[in-house]
Amino acid sequence: MFDDIDNQIKSAKEILKKKSKDYIQNFNNIKRYIDIEIEEIKRSKDLNQSIIPEINFDSIEGNNEELIKKVKQRGCVIVRNVFNEQVINTLNKKLEEYININDYFTDQKKKSDLDKYFSDLKSGKPQIFGLYWSKTQIEIRHSEQMAKVKKWLNNLWVYENDEYKVFDPNRELSYADRVRRREPGDDTLGLSPHCDAGSVERWTDSSYQKIYKDIFSDNFINYDPFDAKYRDRVIEFESPAVAHVFRTFQGWTALTEQGPNDGTLQLIPIAKGMAYILTRALLDDVSENELCGSKLGKALSVNKKYHELLLKGLVSIPKMRPGDTIWWHPDVVHAVEDKHLGKNYSNVVYVGATPYCKKNLDYTVKQTKKFLEGRSPPDFAPEDYEINYNGRVKLENLSSLAKKQLVLEDSN
Numbered sequence: 001m002f003d004d005i006d007n008q009i010k011s012a013k014e015i016l017k018k019k020s021k022d023y024i025q026n027f028n029n030i031k032r033y034i035d036i037e038i039e040e041i042k043r044s045k046d047l048n049q050s051i052i053p054e055i056n057f058d059s060i061e062g063n064n065e066e067l068i069k070k071v072k073q074r075g076c077v078i079v080r081n082v083f084n085e086q087v088i089n090t091l092n093k094k095l096e097e098y099i100n101i102n103d104y105f106t107d108q109k110k111k112s113d114l115d116k117y118f119s120d121l122k123s124g125k126p127q128i129f130g131l132y133w134s135k136t137q138i139e140i141r142h143s144e145q146m147a148k149v150k151k152w153l154n155n156l157w158v159y160e161n162d163e164y165k166v167f168d169p170n171r172e173l174s175y176a177d178r179v180r181r182r183e184p185g186d187d188t189l190g191l192s193p194h195c196d197a198g199s200v201e202r203w204t205d206s207s208y209q210k211i212y213k214d215i216f217s218d219n220f221i222n223y224d225p226f227d228a229k230y231r232d233r234v235i236e237f238e239s240p241a242v243a244h245v246f247r248t249f250q251g252w253t254a255l256t257e258q259g260p261n262d263g264t265l266q267l268i269p270i271a272k273g274m275a276y277i278l279t280r281a282l283l284d285d286v287s288e289n290e291l292c293g294s295k296l297g298k299a300l301s302v303n304k305k306y307h308e309l310l311l312k313g314l315v316s317i318p319k320m321r322p323g324d325t326i327w328w329h330p331d332v333v334h335a336v337e338d339k340h341l342g343k344n345y346s347n348v349v350y351v352g353a354t355p356y357c358k359k360n361l362d363y364t365v366k367q368t369k370k371f372l373e374g375r376s377p378p379d380f381a382p383e384d385y386e387i388n389y390n391g392r393v394k395l396e397n398l399s400s401l402a403k404k405q406l407v408l409e410d411s412n
Helices: 005-018 025-048 065-074 087-102 104-114 135-141 144-154 207-213 271-280 305-310 358-373 400-405
Strands: 054-056 076-081 169-172 179-182 190-197 251-256 264-268 327-328 332-337 346-350
Touching: 005 207, 025 305, 054 327, 076 169, 087 104, 087 135, 087 179, 135 346, 144 169, 144 400, 207 346, 271 305
Parallel strands: 054 076
Antiparallel strands: 076 327, 179 346, 190 332, 251 327, 251 346, 264 332
16 A cells, blocks of 8 residues: 555645646645744744743633634644642652653663664653653543543534544543653754654545645635544554544643743644645645655654745744643644753653544554553554553553543443
8 A cells, every 4th residue: 555655646746736726826825824824923922922822721611712713723722730730740750750660761771772763862861751651641641630621622623524423522532652851951852843643644645635625626715624524534654653543632741840942842833834734745846756855654844945934933832830731733833942951851741632533442442452561552662661660550550531541441
């Protein structure tokens, strides 16, 4: 299926160009929209204001029409005070203890070549930890507060259409991810601007072509990035850099205070920014078998050569406190600052919103088997550090909610 990728790209580009009456004019129309968005972001920067929408955890069930409008425009949101700061401080310390008592650093040196995504980092100590089943992660990932936030996020999407119900927004599954513990002065973890959830697939996969139909067919004005139709049917290329689930939002929970220059997250807060990336690749200065630098099995590349305008919108997130969370749409371009210039650790637990649908259920069943064995989840390198770790969460330690989200208990 994926053997002749050059011809697949060439064929897809020919098909997508024909969907437009004038693919160059279509790109220019989209570019004008992006120009306006970039100017708005620049004005916020000049005023020293954050353009990323924010809401307090206690307010998410209120009347938030104006905020929701901004979230759908920006494709991201900060939910403040999801967890008590003292509780998070304790969980941060427990995570450090878990790492130290199990001699993680020794293990990591033995298996560093297994992680093809982060194995070329220069530092002697890792900044991304291949851990998934610590008490800290489980308590955050499967908490009642997190379930409430994810329910709110899922309901921002259009999840039903005239063909089928894409997902149940009120029923959450589990997606285990890693942790970041970035020490002050680190300059190894910088990640250039990119998107996850597939790269080449966004042009070649038939479901992605349906998702982006309005973009390619001169109907960008009606494109809704929050319409979930067909997103559960995308088929990703096999790669440790690609998630095999549908996440309504990617996100993380802050374990420590962090903000600009602390080696943390950057976003291009334009929910429709993917339209620029997709149509840019169809222009005549891009080789017929190329997609502006995007490569098979890698994250979707966003680079200065082809996407200079879009990159002008890259902003660092504002100051985050322990217990705050940040979320971004799977099409939103994001990056990690090259250097950590702060004085304290910049720590997060990665958590995604994965609502109940067949695609996510199929993955969760495979993931739960790995959990029971203490192994790394299917989407990640098979480092399997935690099999014999002291303090690893096991079946008997799980709450009822965690069991439901791991499909170990009926959630109906």
